[in-house]
């Protein structure tokens with residue numbers, strides 16, 4: 001994933017052209033766009049709607065129904081923390097507190113240096129091994145404040 005602003009118009013058009021040929025290609029197109037840019041650019045929704053012959057309201061509705069799609073640019077690294085019940089019962093609050101304090105951001109925010117975005121997730125399907133955290137798409141189970149601190153240090157994101 002190359003996070004950042006969508007610069008190349010042709011590249012997005014290529015993604016839309018290939019996925020709009022598929023039956024039910026809208027969600028795979030969202031995944032492809034987000035994998036490429038780190039988010040789905042809101043300003044490109046009219047173009048996406050046209051490619052799939054849908055209204056902008058329909059496209060926006062699908063996009064916002066799924067929690068995994070992002071409408072804002074993210075930092076170079078994305079840390080997603082499960083906030084669902086099983087992970088809460090296994091102590092995710094301590095992991096979340098540590099991340100908020102160390103990064104100086106809340107959920108949905110990116111650090112001032114644009115290095116790390118902290119996002120909530122509602123179950124990775126890794127409930128038996130919670131608390132669960134994903135860093136740049138790699139899933140970690142049995143997370144603790146100490147383990148997440150080591151991960152942050154490895155990313156150069158902790159003092």
Ligand code: FES
Pocket residue numbers: 082083084085086087088122123124125126127128130131132
């Ligand atoms: S509740 Fe956290 S992974 Fe399922």
